[in-house]
Amino acid sequence: MKRFVLSSLALLAVACTFAASAHTGVKSAKPPNEAVLDSSPPAIEIAFEHAVQMTSVVVTEADKSERKLAFAPTTGAALITIDKPGLHAGRNEIRWKALSRDGHVIDGTLVYVVKAANASP
Ligand SMILES: [Cu+2]
Numbered sequence: 721m722k723r724f725v726l727s728s729l730a731l732l733a734v735a736c737t738f739a740a741s742a743h744t745g746v747k748s749a750k751p752p753n754e755a756v757l758d759s760s761p762p763a764i765e766i767a768f769e770h771a772v773q774m775t776s777v778v779v780t781e782a783d784k785s786e787r788k789l790a791f792a793p794t795t796g797a798a799l800i801t802i803d804k805p806g807l808h809a810g811r812n813e814i815r816w817k818a819l820s821r822d823g824h825v826i827d828g829t830l831v832y833v834v835k836a837a838n839a840s841p
Contacts, residue, residue, distance in 0.1 A: 743820035744770035747798075749830055756833045760807035764814065764830070771796040772818040772826070782810025789814070796821070809836040 750765040751757060773796050777789040791802045805814075814830040 743824045764802040780813040
């Protein structure tokens with residue numbers, strides 16, 4: 721019995737290693753990562769290879785202040801939309817965390833630079 725438990729654990733570890741390459745990832749983002757924008761986008765869309773359960777989205781603004789962003793849907797979906805993110809001028813780092821279908825926590829960062837309103841030539 722003890723041997724069985726041990727080998728099950730070993731199997732689980734192996735399965736997890738394989739799963740690491742199997743859990744979902746970002747397919748695309750709109751606007752694309754590293755985009756330089758004239759103003760805050762009306763929405764940010766993050767498309768995943770497979771459905772995820774988004775758990776949090778936080779933006780770190782140029783002055784280092786952090787703000788939570790609302791996203792939808794809050795149930796499992798392959799496309800997550802952050803409506804009216806209200807990004808400020810400067811560098812915005814959007815960090816998201818989600819639960820992959822295989823139970824793994826996945827996360828990532830999108831960077832958007834919003835040009836200052838009075839920076840036009
Ligand atoms: Cu995984």
